Amino acid sequence: MAKEYDIIIVGGGPAGLTAAIYSARARLKTLIIEKAVPGGQIATTGLVENYPGFPDGVMGGELSQLMADQAKKFDTETISAEVLSLEVRDNERVIHTSEGDYSAKAVILAGGADPTKLGIPGENEFTGKGVSYCATCDGPFFINKVVAVIGGGDSAVDEGMFLTRFASKVIVIHRRDQLRATKIIQERAFANPKMEFIWDTVVEAIEGNEVVQRLQLKNVKTQERRTLEVGGVFVYVGLRPNTDFLKSILALSPDGHILVNEQMETAIPGIFAAGDIRVNAARQAVSAAGDGATAALAAEKYLSQVGH
Amino acid sequence: MAKEYDIIIVGGGPAGLTAAIYSARARLKTLIIEKAVPGGQIATTGLVENYPGFPDGVMGGELSQLMADQAKKFDTETISAEVLSLEVRDNERVIHTSEGDYSAKAVILAGGADPTKLGIPGENEFTGKGVSYCATCDGPFFINKVVAVIGGGDSAVDEGMFLTRFASKVIVIHRRDQLRATKIIQERAFANPKMEFIWDTVVEAIEGNEVVQRLQLKNVKTQERRTLEVGGVFVYVGLRPNTDFLKSILALSPDGHILVNEQMETAIPGIFAAGDIRVNAARQAVSAAGDGATAALAAEKYLSQVGH
Numbered sequence: 001m002a003k004e005y006d007i008i009i010v011g012g013g014p015a016g017l018t019a020a021i022y023s024a025r026a027r028l029k030t031l032i033i034e035k036a037v038p039g040g041q042i043a044t045t046g047l048v049e050n051y052p053g054f055p056d057g058v059m060g061g062e063l064s065q066l067m068a069d070q071a072k073k074f075d076t077e078t079i080s081a082e083v084l085s086l087e088v089r090d091n092e093r094v095i096h097t098s099e100g101d102y103s104a105k106a107v108i109l110a111g112g113a114d115p116t117k118l119g120i121p122g123e124n125e126f127t128g129k130g131v132s133y134c135a136t137c138d139g140p141f142f143i144n145k146v147v148a149v150i151g152g153g154d155s156a157v158d159e160g161m162f163l164t165r166f167a168s169k170v171i172v173i174h175r176r177d178q179l180r181a182t183k184i185i186q187e188r189a190f191a192n193p194k195m196e197f198i199w200d201t202v203v204e205a206i207e208g209n210e211v212v213q214r215l216q217l218k219n220v221k222t223q224e225r226r227t228l229e230v231g232g233v234f235v236y237v238g239l240r241p242n243t244d245f246l247k248s249i250l251a252l253s254p255d256g257h258i259l260v261n262e263q264m265e266t267a268i269p270g271i272f273a274a275g276d277i278r279v280n281a282a283r284q285a286v287s288a289a290g291d292g293a294t295a296a297l298a299a300e301k302y303l304s305q306v307g308h
Numbered sequence: 309m310a311k312e313y314d315i316i317i318v319g320g321g322p323a324g325l326t327a328a329i330y331s332a333r334a335r336l337k338t339l340i341i342e343k344a345v346p347g348g349q350i351a352t353t354g355l356v357e358n359y360p361g362f363p364d365g366v367m368g369g370e371l372s373q374l375m376a377d378q379a380k381k382f383d384t385e386t387i388s389a390e391v392l393s394l395e396v397r398d399n400e401r402v403i404h405t406s407e408g409d410y411s412a413k414a415v416i417l418a419g420g421a422d423p424t425k426l427g428i429p430g431e432n433e434f435t436g437k438g439v440s441y442c443a444t445c446d447g448p449f450f451i452n453k454v455v456a457v458i459g460g461g462d463s464a465v466d467e468g469m470f471l472t473r474f475a476s477k478v479i480v481i482h483r484r485d486q487l488r489a490t491k492i493i494q495e496r497a498f499a500n501p502k503m504e505f506i507w508d509t510v511v512e513a514i515e516g517n518e519v520v521q522r523l524q525l526k527n528v529k530t531q532e533r534r535t536l537e538v539g540g541v542f543v544y545v546g547l548r549p550n551t552d553f554l555k556s557i558l559a560l561s562p563d564g565h566i567l568v569n570e571q572m573e574t575a576i577p578g579i580f581a582a583g584d585i586r587v588n589a590a591r592q593a594v595s596a597a598g599d600g601a602t603a604a605l606a607a608e609k610y611l612s613q614v615g616h
Contacts, residue, residue: 290598
């Protein structure tokens, strides 16, 4: 027998925790299923300067703890489990996990999206100490520094251009000899005097002392190796939303994000999505939290409609 | 000559202030134009329990002050002025105000929406002390109390149903002899044992001591007057988005909200909308703030595209 709830939320980052605050405060029996450490991407982030309400900034870990405390205050339950599959029965949505089955009338999918990592030495060690996956979040910490951007798609070039507002120089390192970014974005990037490009090159290691100081590069055509001094490195080689278990059930974008309308409703009644897992997310803690509130209100309305 | 900015934000509530935090932090010259007191609806709200990051709650006035401090820290300018009109020239958007003209390449409209007031004695006096315009926000403060809902549309009945999660009884007071709410919503409401209805009746005064204690009612058909004891009253007689000055320029919903896509773009390039002023807003501080971040990121991208 599956344990029953009114609303089950998959994912315990800002989107999931905010959905829980709204749902549990509305006296709905609420469960968060989180795969490992709660808090989502923000929990492993350093200083967050742009979450509204904290003029002096707040450490990412502290912010997610505050949100978790708030969800708990209104009696949200939380379990650590890996979600294996989602099953849609009439009015019931059953979540099969590594720790057993859980069912609810409404489910909010808020499992986020992980940036694809390079998987090279120094990357994990220097995350938050010069290695970043978000220019909007961390760009302002690199004023007048030389930064590298790794990648060649629209995101890499867009975010590189954004970084020229802060950095003295932005060096895009791409493993091919041309960008995958759309033409107009490329043209603007080539015209920007602060942008430089290193082609046919991969980064083999990120090195430094307290913070990032240099990259070890290898040209994939000539096999030549060199060192590049940088003050920071932004990695944009892809985003992997945590939607593998949903492929056979929900409409996803080509890169795996869940399609929703502006009420955060998916194509299946009673299933909602919020935060970085959904299509066209702004990838910010506050926008994820806003999504979470919107999804919870839509889920409450749905529960009223199906006669909860 | 209009004074020039990169981004002008109309409205200084959570949506506008968050847009400013993002825009100014991205080193864009940012101006907020606010009609009177900064802070939006939230500034005049009492305890806010559901803004994520504040497990013990935060007073509405304090939350908007924190957001305003954060916007100011990144060098947002703010002026008090009444916006008279918005003029769209090629790449320039000019805002004519009571204090002169201001121009920018991008404008974010975040002027909110005011709930329509009853305009009766006691309404302003008891706002936040038993009079509320938001069941999601304030419902949990009325556990086991008798509350009245004034109005007869979908919002009034939906929010009344929501309040039955907390209140011992919810009495809908409507000036006509039937609801304007859609059929299915009506049926659910009539079937709910906690819901009661008083027809053909208007509220003439809200009375109490420290908090709301009773309503003075008048039957509009019989002219009879009576007193109704209540612990709270929720007013749902309409929402007026602050969009009168936009009617000739932007596509609006029938009730005056600005049409946007999920990136908060309006139909006119360089003009964005965020928060309660846009269509289908969740009407929560955190969702408005999320909108503000999304709109600012879209505006930044727009500025890059037009060659800022």
